[in-house]
Amino acid sequence: MPNKRYSRREFLRTLSAATVAGLSIPVLSSCSKEQREDFLQKHFLEFSDEEKRNLIARLEERYLQKHKKKFTVSTQEALPNTLWGYGLDLSRCIGCRRCVYACVEENNCSRENPQSQWIRVIQLKKGSLINLEESEHYYNPPLVPEKEFLYMPVQCQHCENPPCVKVCPVHATWKEPDGLVVVDYNWCIGCRYCIAACPYRGRLFNWADPNVPPDKWNTSVHYLGNRPRMRNVVDKCTFCIQRVRMGRYPACVEACPTGTRKFGNLLDPESEIRYIIDRKRTFRLKEDLNTEPKFYYFFEA
Amino acid sequence: MGKLVNTAKETWRFYRKTLALVFTGSKEYYLWCILLLCIMLIGFLSYLKQAQVGLITTNMRDQVAWGLYIANFTYLVGVAAAAVLLVIPAYIYHFGPIKEIVVLGELFAASSITMALLFVFADLGRLDRFWHMFPGIGSMNFPDSLLAWDVLFLNGYLVLNLIIPIYLLVKMYYGKEPNKKFIVPLILMSIPWAVGIHTVTAFLYNGLPARPFWNASILAPRFLASAFCSGPAIIIIIFQIIREYTFVKIEDRALFKVAELMAYAMFLNLFLLLAELFKELYSNTVHIASVRYLYEGLHGNYALVPWIWVGLILNLVAFAIFLFPGTRQRLSTLNLGCVSIIAGVWIEKGPGFVIPGFVPDVLGEIYEYIPNLRELLISFGIWATGFLMFTLLMKVAIPIASGEFSHSKYETEKPAPKTK
Numbered sequence: 001m002p003n004k005r006y007s008r009r010e011f012l013r014t015l016s017a018a019t020v021a022g023l024s025i026p027v028l029s030s031c032s033k034e035q036r037e038d039f040l041q042k043h044f045l046e047f048s049d050e051e052k053r054n055l056i057a058r059l060e061e062r063y064l065q066k067h068k069k070k071f072t073v074s075t076q077e078a079l080p081n082t083l084w085g086y087g088l089d090l091s092r093c094i095g096c097r098r099c100v101y102a103c104v105e106e107n108n109c110s111r112e113n114p115q116s117q118w119i120r121v122i123q124l125k126k127g128s129l130i131n132l133e134e135s136e137h138y139y140n141p142p143l144v145p146e147k148e149f150l151y152m153p154v155q156c157q158h159c160e161n162p163p164c165v166k167v168c169p170v171h172a173t174w175k176e177p178d179g180l181v182v183v184d185y186n187w188c189i190g191c192r193y194c195i196a197a198c199p200y201r202g203r204l205f206n207w208a209d210p211n212v213p214p215d216k217w218n219t220s221v222h223y224l225g226n227r228p229r230m231r232n233v234v235d236k237c238t239f240c241i242q243r244v245r246m247g248r249y250p251a252c253v254e255a256c257p258t259g260t261r262k263f264g265n266l267l268d269p270e271s272e273i274r275y276i277i278d279r280k281r282t283f284r285l286k287e288d289l290n291t292e293p294k295f296y297y298f299f300e301a
Numbered sequence: 302m303g304k305l306v307n308t309a310k311e312t313w314r315f316y317r318k319t320l321a322l323v324f325t326g327s328k329e330y331y332l333w334c335i336l337l338l339c340i341m342l343i344g345f346l347s348y349l350k351q352a353q354v355g356l357i358t359t360n361m362r363d364q365v366a367w368g369l370y371i372a373n374f375t376y377l378v379g380v381a382a383a384a385v386l387l388v389i390p391a392y393i394y395h396f397g398p399i400k401e402i403v404v405l406g407e408l409f410a411a412s413s414i415t416m417a418l419l420f421v422f423a424d425l426g427r428l429d430r431f432w433h434m435f436p437g438i439g440s441m442n443f444p445d446s447l448l449a450w451d452v453l454f455l456n457g458y459l460v461l462n463l464i465i466p467i468y469l470l471v472k473m474y475y476g477k478e479p480n481k482k483f484i485v486p487l488i489l490m491s492i493p494w495a496v497g498i499h500t501v502t503a504f505l506y507n508g509l510p511a512r513p514f515w516n517a518s519i520l521a522p523r524f525l526a527s528a529f530c531s532g533p534a535i536i537i538i539i540f541q542i543i544r545e546y547t548f549v550k551i552e553d554r555a556l557f558k559v560a561e562l563m564a565y566a567m568f569l570n571l572f573l574l575l576a577e578l579f580k581e582l583y584s585n586t587v588h589i590a591s592v593r594y595l596y597e598g599l600h601g602n603y604a605l606v607p608w609i610w611v612g613l614i615l616n617l618v619a620f621a622i623f624l625f626p627g628t629r630q631r632l633s634t635l636n637l638g639c640v641s642i643i644a645g646v647w648i649e650k651g652p653g654f655v656i657p658g659f660v661p662d663v664l665g666e667i668y669e670y671i672p673n674l675r676e677l678l679i680s681f682g683i684w685a686t687g688f689l690m691f692t693l694l695m696k697v698a699i700p701i702a703s704g705e706f707s708h709s710k711y712e713t714e715k716p717a718p719k720t721k
Binding site: 113122131132134135163189201204209233 | 427
């Protein structure tokens with residue numbers, strides 16, 4: 001959003017907020033303070049630094065009241081000269097889904113009814129890698145890997161050309177300077193057009209209020225990442241924005257027992273991801289759609 | 302001062318008379334309205350529950366993110382578009398009473414668009430944040446998002462279809478001739494706009510390469526062709542109800558001419574379907590999966606198969622009825638054809654179009670979606686709202702158009718009107 005229109009927009013907003021508030025006094029006065037604050041909250045990218053601090057203080061207080069735990073909500077911005085990229089070694093993945101569960105725990109995803117998984121591992125018959133129509137999502141043998149199958153974990157591919165961002169009617173999702181595609185959960189209107197547009201099933205909907213056991217909350221959260229979500233909004237993998245912007249690996253990378261998952265800065269020639277792109281034969285999922293994913297699949301020679 | 306009092310008196314008289322028109326009617330009229338109000342109430346209560354708990358109370362899930370609501374939305378946008386396009390033959394063939402037909406068509410379009418928008422509201426997770434889309438105070442993603450286009454086009458169309466009939470009715474109420482320089486451009490504008498809303502709605506799906514089933518250039522023409530079938534089918538039935546219950550004389554000739562145009566539209570619709578099926582079946586790529594799922598079932602999942610075949614047969618039957626002058630010019634078979642088209646096209650471009658776009662999903666998973674009771678109740682509630690809106694609009698508009706209800710200055714003693 002261009003900055004020069006800021007003041008006019010601000011004026012219009014104040015004017016209409018006043019009108020809306022005036023018209024809806026009977027409705028709003030029956031709402032809680034929390035609902036009122038949420039209703040009038042503006043787009044995250046329009047917050048000044050001070051407003052961000054107030055917002056965070058308010059959220060931490062609210063989470064303390066609601067979940068009886070001290071949360072740390074970060075708004076850490078993108079690091080300079082960073083473009084995050086992911087590598088996944090298909091010859092190593094054994095389909096154990098440890099990444100899936102590590103992700104659910106790290107990112108405060110709903111645990112049941114339904115469990116919301118940002119990573120999906122699909123089982124494919126050997127000899128047919130690209131035909132996803134033949135994939136099995138709910139494979140459940142006593143022991144993985146099974147001989148005749150290979151396993152392909154899929155999550156948000158953090159496209160350079162993200163279709164989800166293009167179709168969102170309200171700019172509730174966007175690409176950060178470090179390439180991460182994020183959602184402002186307080187701005188999303190829940191139309192699910194982005195889910196229809198995503199070729200990778202990278203986006204999930206909170207069909208109900210997320211269901212997390214009280215002692216299972218991860219209290220180290222990012223505003224654009226794993227903070228507790230509300231019902232009827234979209235969320236997605238952020239490559240663990242709360243971790244990677246603090247110099248840590250995403251939870252899925254740490255959880256993988258076979259070293260399948262690699263992560264690093266695409267702009268750093270010395271990074272592991274650049275080594276992989278240089279030395280291995282990599283490909284990206286559904287490259288024909290021109291989405292330019294920053295998620296590289298490869299095979300060990 | 303005296304003038305002011307007069308205006309106030311006249312306004313009061315208008316409201317009083319309008320209320321009287323709306324609240325008096327035959328036994329059938331009362332029964333119809335009470336029935337609709339009951340369905341609306343049940344639908345509204347179901348919606349409150351959905352708003353309270355979340356969309357988890359529907360059968361939609363991440364695999365099939367849109368369901369019955371968006372299916373109905375798509376269908377109704379087509380109906381709304383076609384209602385206005387009826388204005389063209391009314392002028393070309395000089396159907397009697399043109400003014401009434403224009404007013405009726407536009408008010409019908411307004412009611413359909415209202416229903417379409419209500420379906421979007423029902424589907425929207427965060428209705429409380431709808432203002433995020435308003436230009437100026439919110440942050441509308443225009444022109445990138447086709448949904449933003451759709452919101453602008455649909456609301457513009459709604460406004461247009463309220464301004465035109467209200468203007469005409471006000472003029473009729475005052476017994477004056479409408480200012481042609483003002484209203485004819487608006488009426489002419491509503492025609493390409495009607496094509497526009499349906500094209501934009503088609504592009505909304507068309508522009509998603511992630512969903513090969515929708516990513517077909519034939520989509521917008523198909524949408525328009527099927528809309529030219531379903532919209533007039535509903536209107537033919539409404540015309541007959543109106544001439545049965547009011548003084549408005551609509552000749553059989555007009556109905557039969559519309560039916561003839563529908564035969565061409567249905568031919569085009571079936572032809573475009575054939576073109577699409579040929580491309581899918583003959584090239585037989587992996588992207589055929591959705592078509593397979595729809596017409597023959599996929600890996601043991603058949604939820605839509607009986608529906609789509611019934612829809613196809615209804616469309617073929619209707620085509621035969623409308624093709625032969627003998628059957629389309631007899632009211633009994635004509636009405637059978639209309640009902641077949643209304644149902645057939647609803648299946649084809651409602652659930653038969655929206656759901657297969659999601660099955661199998663982008664990673665090949667099959668989730669069978671069938672709407673649950675809550676979605677059905679909410680949908681029926683919205684349909685009832687549209688019907689009631691149209692009924693009440695007609696209840697006031699027809700007496701104005703036929704001159705029974707006008708400004709006191711022009712009021713003449715007439716026999717007690719035969720009312721709906």
